[in-house]
Amino acid sequence: MTDRKPLRVLILGATSAIAEATARLYAAEGASIALAARDGTRLAAIAADLTARGAGSVPILARDLAAMDGLEAAFDAIVAELGGIDHVLLFYGVLGEQKDAERDLAAARAILDVDFTSAALWSLAAAKRLEAQGSGALVVVGSVAGDRGRQSNYIYGAAKAGLATLVQGIAHRFALTGRKGLHAVVVKPGFVDTPMTDGLKKGGPLWASPDQVAAVIRKAAAGSGPIVYAPWFWRFILLIIRLVPAPIFHKTKL
Amino acid sequence: MAGFVATDRLQSWGRVTRPSQNVASPHFADELPSLVAGAGDTRLGVGLMRSYGDSNLNPDGSVIRMTGLDRIHHFDPASHVLRADAGLSLDSLIRTVLPHGLFPAVVPGTRFVTLGGAVGNDIHGKNHHRFGTFGNHVRRLSLMRSDGRRIELGPDDESGLFAATIGGLGLTGLIEWVEIALRAIPGAMIDAETIPFESLEEFFALADESITTHEHTVSWIDCTRIDGTKMRGLFMRGNCSADPDRPPHAARPRLGMPLELPRFALNPLTLSLFNEAYYRFGRLRAGRSKVHYAPFFFPLDGIMHWNRLYGRDGMFQYQCVVPPGASLDATAELLKIIAASGEGSFLAVLKTFGSNASPGLLSFPREGTTLALDFRNRGPQTLELLARLDAVVFEADGRLYPAKDGRMSARMFQSGYPRLEAFTAHVDPHFSSAFWRRVAP
CATH class of the missing domain: 3.30.43 (Uridine Diphospho-n-acetylenolpyruvylglucosamine Reductase; domain 2)
Incomplete structure (x- = not known):
């Protein structure tokens, strides 16, 4: 990374553990990193840390990212503050309470608005900009939960599946431009030890650290196919899960 | 959440x-x-x-x-000052500051410790005779007390709370952040020298002559073959190399212990064989060499989860320090007991501490000789062996290191730390540990 100009990166959902681990990789390269999330105080703490770790400028966008009014103007403003854009990374999402969302449609809608609708709009805003300039990467964090509808978390899973399909489509659209430095990718992490999963029992070979997933994400941003699993072995786990016939699958409590 | x-x-x-x-x-x-x-x-x-x-x-x-609070608040390469959350690891800190030609003044034998842990245990390193303890380089810290107060403290504190927190085992409240002074170094390399020795007298002669010539000193000894003061060891010493190259250590160790070793794997025979091989290998490589700081300071960090080597029942570490006057006799006596037991460890470490005083009321290092080694946990017989070592340390007016201890008696602790009473006054009433409940006055 020595000769190239430092990258300009926008991180949506910058207070998540995986986002912060990824931002540190960019900081060590000397990138300028715009941080967007709801909590301005937390963003300020992260910005100071990234600066100490070598980042260039670290502008902050304290905003509820699920709020869709004025979304594109907010995107343009933070990109202008950053002085241009090379990588857009989208990390935010809520797991939600599946059982509550089944009874309460407002709760279901909140999950869908955060995890799909708003995320799709941020992705489209980024795609528009990146396509216009003919270069850059859009990296969206999806989930293996989107690979097969399962009774335990299918609302979250459906939102992530929709988002993955959207990004896959953007990747196709980018590919047709013939521009080599323009791509979109969805990264699907499996179990990651973050505050989001603090309610689950953790430990064992399937659990990854935010640092491990961040390394996969950073690599995907540098160029890759449209769908990446993190770590890689989830591709095969999900392949098997997708192939299990419904009569058998429906006997499980997955 | x-x-x-x-x-x-x-x-x-x-x-x-x-x-x-x-x-x-x-x-x-x-x-x-x-x-x-x-x-x-x-x-x-x-x-x-x-x-x-x-x-x-x-x-x-x-x-x-x-560990989730590991952010740097402020880092000024020009003034060498860094302030960060207590959960920041030295591993991460070193990777950040080394490219600027800076390094922590004091590092322990592993880089996988946090700033809060380094303060709470007032850790020491191979350069104690030059740089003292970690606490000597703390400029400020923030302490959160259970009564809701957030107190900023520095060496200028007159209440005694700062001194109690340095080496205070986390008992004076939650350490929120720490500000330290780093030191400038030319590069990442150490000019190291390994010298085999064959007696305790030789060890002390090497230690004495190296105090003025070398910043770092430490020794390994074969604790399975001891005959009076005759023993085999490797004296390692070093200084920062003038080589300006600054490659940081690898982000992840290449090797790991995936499993616990079964009980039978570690016995007097395998221990003796390992120590023999280690000594011979060390002798072969004796002399001067330029080595990276990672294997020099953190040899065991190359193997993740090395503690699994001691099997399912775990291990006790024993680290004591005895004053200079008693150093030769007490150390010889300790080693005699250990060798006779057939227990003992792969890596027994012997080192002399300098006379630099730490601000910490419960700081472990004091002038004298420190011995550190591991013992596989074999239940009552291990505890009985450690109690026999205690008796020697007690007689010599020495003390044990709380960070390494899981069994010392209240009497042993209280006799080793004369400033304990002043410390106790600063303990937060809603903070405690298993250790403290066992040894508190």
Whole structure:
């Protein structure tokens, strides 16, 4: 990374553990990193840390990212503050309470608005900009939960599946431009030890650290196919899960 | 999501016990006040769990795991000052500051410790005779007390709370952040020298002559073959190399212990064979060489989870220091007992401390000779062996290192730390640990 100009990166959902681990990789390269999330105080703490770790400028966008009014103007403003854009990374999402969302449609809608609708709009805003300039990467964090509808978390899973399909489509659209430095990718992490999963029992070979997933994400941003699993072995786990016939699958409590 | 969750997954490095504790893993400073304040059970801040015994455990109480709070607040390469959350590891810190030609003034034998842990145990390194302890380089820190106060403290503090917190085992409250002074170094390399020796007298002669010529000194000894003061060892010493190259250490160790070794794997025969091989290998490579700081300072960090080597029952580490006047006799006596037992470890470490005073009221290092080694946990017979070592240290007016301890008696602790009474006055009434409940006056 020595000769190239430092990258300009926008991180949506910058207070998540995986986002912060990824931002540190960019900081060590000397990138300028715009941080967007709801909590301005937390963003300020992260910005100071990234600066100490070598980042260039670290502008902050304290905003509820699920709020869709004025979304594109907010995107343009933070990109202008950053002085241009090379990588857009989208990390935010809520797991939600599946059982509550089944009874309460407002709760279901909140999950869908955060995890799909708003995320799709941020992705489209980024795609528009990146396509216009003919270069850059859009990296969206999806989930293996989107690979097969399962009774335990299918609302979250459906939102992530929709988002993955959207990004896959953007990747196709980018590919047709013939521009080599323009791509979109969805990264699907499996179990990651973050505050989001603090309610689950953790430990064992399937659990990854935010640092491990961040390394996969950073690599995907540098160029890759449209769908990446993190770590890689989830591709095969999900392949098997997708192939299990419904009569058998429906006997499980997955 | 920052509440306490009951779990028995958090163990200390020795892995002897697996207590149930309520563990919280905060990631942001705004989560801390509600975790620290209030009545109910007792609290204890912990980091990367490298303390061996029970000073980092609070069974049936609450534990605040600080590793999620690992952000640097401010780093000024020009003034060498860095302030960061207590959960920042030295591993991460070194990778950040080394490219600027800076390094922590004091590092322990592993880089997988947090700033909070380095302060709470007032850690020392191979350069104690030059740089003292970690606490000598702390400029400021923030302490959160259970009564809701956030107190900023520095060496100028006259209340005694700063001195109590340095080496205070996390008992004076939750260390929120720490500001340290780093030191300038030319590069990442150490000009090292390994010298084989064959007696305790030779060791002390080498230690004496090296105090003025070398910043770093440490020795390995073969604790399976001891005959009076005759023994085999490797004296290692070094200085910062003028080589300006600054490659940081690898992000992840290449090797790991995937499994615990079975009980039979570690016995007097395998120990003796390992020590023999280590000595011969060391002799072959004796002399001067230029080595990277990672293998020089942190040899065991090359193997993740090396503590699994000691099997399912875990291990005890024993580290004592005895004053200069008693050094030769007491050290010889300790080694005699260990050799006769057939127990003992792969890596027994012998080192002399300098006379630099730490601000810490409970700081372990003092002028004299320190011996550190591991013992596989074989239940009562191991505890009995360690009690025999205690008697020698007690007679010599020495002390044991709480960070390594999971069994010392209250009497042993109280006799080793003459400033204990002054310390006790500063303990937060809602903070405690298994260690403290055992040894508190």
